[in-house]
Amino acid sequence: GNSVTQMEGPVTLSEEAFLTINCTYTATGYPSLFWYVQYPGEGLQLLLKATKADDKGSNKGFEATYRKETTSFHLEKGSVQVSDSAVYFCALVTNTGFQKLVFGTGTRLLVSP
Amino acid sequence: DAGITQSPRHKVTETGTPVTLRCHQTENHRYMYWYRQDPGHGLRLIHYSYGVKDTDKGEVSDGYSVSRSKTEDFLLTLESATSSQTSVYFCAIRGELAGGIGETQYFGPGTRLLVL
Numbered sequence: 001g002n003s004v005t006q007m008e009g010p011v012t013l014s015e016e017a018f019l020t021i022n023c024t025y026t027a028t029g030y031p032s033l034f035w036y037v038q039y040p041g042e043g044l045q046l047l048l049k050a051t052k053a054d055d056k057g058s059n060k061g062f063e064a065t066y067r068k069e070t071t072s073f074h075l076e077k078g079s080v081q082v083s084d085s086a087v088y089f090c091a092l093v094t095n096t097g098f099q100k101l102v103f104g105t106g107t108r109l110l111v112s113p
Numbered sequence: 114d115a116g117i118t119q120s121p122r123h124k125v126t127e128t129g130t131p132v133t134l135r136c137h138q139t140e141n142h143r144y145m146y147w148y149r150q151d152p153g154h155g156l157r158l159i160h161y162s163y164g165v166k167d168t169d170k171g172e173v174s175d176g177y178s179v180s181r182s183k184t185e186d187f188l189l190t191l192e193s194a195t196s197s198q199t200s201v202y203f204c205a206i207r208g209e210l211a212g213g214i215g216e217t218q219y220f221g222p223g224t225r226l227l228v229l
Binding site for chain 1: 146153154155156157158161171203205207216217218219220221222223
């Protein structure tokens, strides 16, 4: 079946540090890939997405590249801020049927000043 | 903002009582979803709908039912609440694009449910 595996958190960084959150997936066919972010007490917001191999999604300084050969979609940011503290979810949707999202378990990021 | 509201936002109930959560959207989207969020599990799909009166089960549907009598409303009912259903519940809609590939799901603010 389809699944998403994320690195366990929390990830603890100082402000302006480089961020990588790993995400790998297993899927039949050619999924679309997403990163969602959840700030404390809020719902999930779409951060970025990529719909085919080698696409790069980017938003708010975050980037992720769809790597079909390694089945990965790692999230990166060059310089994190305290306001980036949140839980980050990697997810996929297969382009067949009713396109159900499959989520990873989430990675909590804590950024200190 | 995808125009999704959920009600109530917080609820405390007792084991064995029925509970209904409401999701309301204002943009006439066809596809709607209910998820629950639990530590260590991410979000898991409970039920989804692909039109008025058209619904289907997700991966954790036991103990839940849904109804969609109008495009804008998708109701989730816990027939007899149990402590294992204590969770945060999120509704989502799918923003549809031409060709039907790679659509994005947009989430409501969530309902925090505590079953005592």
